[in-house]
Amino acid sequence: MLIVRHAEFRDLDDIFILAEKSGVGLTSLPANREILFSRIERTRKTLLGECPRSEQGYLFVLEDIEDKRVVGVSAIEVAVGLSEPFYNYHVGKQVHACKNLNVYKILNTLFLSNDLTGSSELCTLFLDEAYRKNLNGKLLSKIRFLFIAAFHEFFQPKIIAEMRGYSDESGRSPFWDAIGYQFFNMDFATADYLSGVGQKAFIAELMPRFPIYVDLLSADVQGVIGAVHPHSKPASHVLESEGLRYQGYVDIFDAGPTLEAEICYLRAVKESQLLPIKLTNSTQQDGAPYLVANDTYQEYRAILIHSSLDAEYIELSHQQASLLNVEEGQKIRILPLNTTEQ
Structure with a gap:
């Protein structure tokens, strides 16, 4: 783990x-x-x-x-x-042009x-x-x-x-x-x-x-x-x-x-959610991978779980809750690990 x-x-x-x-x-x-x-x-x-x-x-x-x-x-x-x-370095462009000579050239530059x-x-x-x-x-x-x-x-x-x-x-x-x-x-x-x-x-x-x-x-x-x-x-x-x-x-x-x-x-800023914890005795968890964190600033803890997410709560095993130092009913932050493009 x-x-x-x-x-x-x-x-x-x-x-x-x-x-x-x-x-x-x-x-x-x-x-x-x-x-x-x-x-x-x-x-x-x-x-x-x-x-x-x-x-x-x-x-x-x-x-x-x-x-x-x-x-x-x-x-x-x-x-x-x-x-x-x-x-x-900023990758920019400089234009060198001379109408009389019919020269117009765009040059890439690196500028500190x-x-x-x-x-x-x-x-x-x-x-x-x-x-x-x-x-x-x-x-x-x-x-x-x-x-x-x-x-x-x-x-x-x-x-x-x-x-x-x-x-x-x-x-x-x-x-x-x-x-x-x-x-x-x-x-x-x-x-x-x-x-x-x-x-x-x-x-x-x-x-x-x-x-x-x-x-x-x-x-x-x-x-x-x-x-x-x-x-x-x-x-x-x-x-x-x-x-x-x-x-x-x-x-x-x-x-x-x-x-x-x-x-x-x-x-993560737009889509992460805070959901209450529901403890389960099951150690087998299926579903999509999710990031979950306890949102405790000084004692921050986060793990990866697999879950079939319920809209009202998130299930954690007792071991997972212990790792995050959280209790049943407490809210934790959750976000799908993958985007729709991954």
Whole structure:
């Protein structure tokens, strides 16, 4: 049985193991115990109301309760770019025209941008490979939307998610080699790690301030701009099913796309329900998969169940109710795991 909850200090060793397994490109999950400890500490302080908005964030873990082991993580940043600059490239256009020569050409450009400053961000999604089955990935990703639906007043009107861009099996990024390396003189893995541990001053000091003409790049490099890493495509599809869309912003390191949406239009915000619990002695539950959560801010708990939903209540086994720390008659938040397109 798996359960999603807020990260706690006792999870540090397991989270560090996951960080080591995540490889190059997942900037927000560096294999650095001090940084990971600070992520957990920031979550605890956020829940206690002890952090300014610029530092607030939530780190969730997926725990296998039988093995007593954390097997996945996901996170939400409340407002990016308020304490340090948040950079990306805006993919735009410039028109070059000369009537006398009968020349009219539209050129794609990359322009360094801080346009998404202040947005809430979905980040740090990683699941142990052995658990990438039985809808576990969807549970870990989508539970963040259910949390936002319950506590939307803590977040910004816009939510974004930076998707991992293309890199090869050795961790090499064609986009970084073509652009970033020319200004930084360091490999992609080093730059990615420095950004992940908070050393971002070098970005502001060294990044080009003028538009980069995409047409001057090789075809291979142009082809990865806005492309999602093959391993991240399922995660991208999950976010798109919940209402996020690519709007022309890409990561400055690997050119992965940034997905974005207004929180008020997210499926979970519009369609999740609060229903009272009816306890059942049955351990066999059939029907469609549903996300269910206790809506307790500081002691948040969420699981995946299968149910033939009744319009007036939701059936839970005694074990499920115990995991969520809820009682019969208490209301819990529920949302179908899948959309009609999935």
